[in-house]
Amino acid sequence: MPDAPPPKLALKLATPRGFCAGVDRAIQIVERALDLYGAPVYVRHEIVHNKHVVDRLKGLGAVFVKELDQCPPDRPVVFSAHGVPKSVPAEAQSRQMFFLDATCPLVSKVHVEAERHHEAGREILLIGHAGHPEVIGTMGQLPEGVVKLIETVDDARNFQPADPQNLAFVTQTTLSVDDTADIVAELKARFPDISLPHKEDICYATTNRQEAVKRVAEDCDLFLVIGSKKSSNSQRLVEVALRAGARSAHLIDDASEVDWGWFADARTVGVSAGASAPENLIEALISTIHERFDVSMSEDNGVRETVTFKLPRVLTEASA
Structure with a gap:
């Protein structure tokens, strides 16, 4: 008997994805x-x-x-x-x-904001995740105890400031846009005079990747995000996919971590990658899926990022 044809699978790629x-x-x-x-x-x-x-x-x-x-x-x-x-x-x-x-540089911007609020005599709240290196770095810009960490809406609801009229907040750059909006809404409801960031602290890359996942994940039986378990922005993409309607979603380091049992009832699969995951890992995952399925692939028509940041002058001058 001839081999059975491979099962059909619709593969949807979120854009942008990967390196920021x-x-x-x-x-x-x-x-x-x-x-x-x-x-x-x-x-x-x-x-x-x-x-x-x-x-x-x-x-x-x-x-x-x-x-x-x-x-x-x-x-x-x-x-x-x-x-x-x-x-x-x-x-x-x-x-x-x-x-x-x-x-x-977008993390450095948050550092500068925190210092300016401190110089202005404001009590500073940092919305973020305890223990994350970015949070440790931001809190470490000022004397110990000056910056108070807010992780959840409950934290925002229960926080007791020294002076409700003299507050400011900054945020970690890699948070869930939706979760952070809920926390900010609670803070603004309780403290209408709280000083806001001049420009959104959650970085453009985090926002763009979450918006792309929202667009793609709604119709997906399965959503895969390539990224490290340590990566805050990658973890948030899994949460966003589930919230957007994906039946299941998983964070994997690379194609070797795929459990093919996840595909048992999947007809539509979405793929994205966190901001620190190289494109070759995505290509390898797609290639591995192609080996097992008759794939029809489409790519989300998302934001095309053109942002670049300069290298430290000491490196560019030495190269010249």
Whole structure:
């Protein structure tokens, strides 16, 4: 008997997906440092939350460490895209280390906002997730205890300020747009005079990827997001897919983590990737699906991102 034809599957790609400008810049900083100064170049924490990116940079000569005391003073050290507390560059300067700050400029903008609110004497709230490197970095821009963390609507409902007329908030850049809107609504209802960010703190890339997933996921039996379990923006995409109507959704590092049982009753499958996931992982997932199914593929006509961020001047001048 001839082999049965492979089952039909509609595959829908969300656009945009994958690398954002901040991630691309951070990776370029490590690569350029390796080109200019040779290996090893040390990196404090994961440069971005993706093991494939980290492993590739390790192969080029990057050494990833938890803290600066693991770095020799005579080699370059790069700070991750998530940002660091002020104490970290201060320690590097005290040890006369050569360091490169790969903090995403949109995270740096939040740092500046928090400092300005503090200088104006306002009590500062940070909407974000406890323990995330970006939150640690933002809270670490100011003295301990100055920034209060708000994680949920209940936190916003129960927070008791020193002066309700003298409050401000900033947010982590990789949050769920919808969840954050609920928290902000609660804060504004309780504290009408609260100072808002001059421009939305949740970054363009997070917003664009969540909007793309909303458009695609509504009709999906299954939605797959490529990204790290550590990645806040990737985790949010899974939540957004489920909320938008996908029957099931899963976060995977790469195609090897696919459970083909998920496809048992699936006729329409959506795919996206977090902002720190390289495109080749998406291509490999699509190729693997093609091996098992008769695929008809379509791509969401989403926002085409053109944002780029400049590299640190010390790297561009040295290259020139």
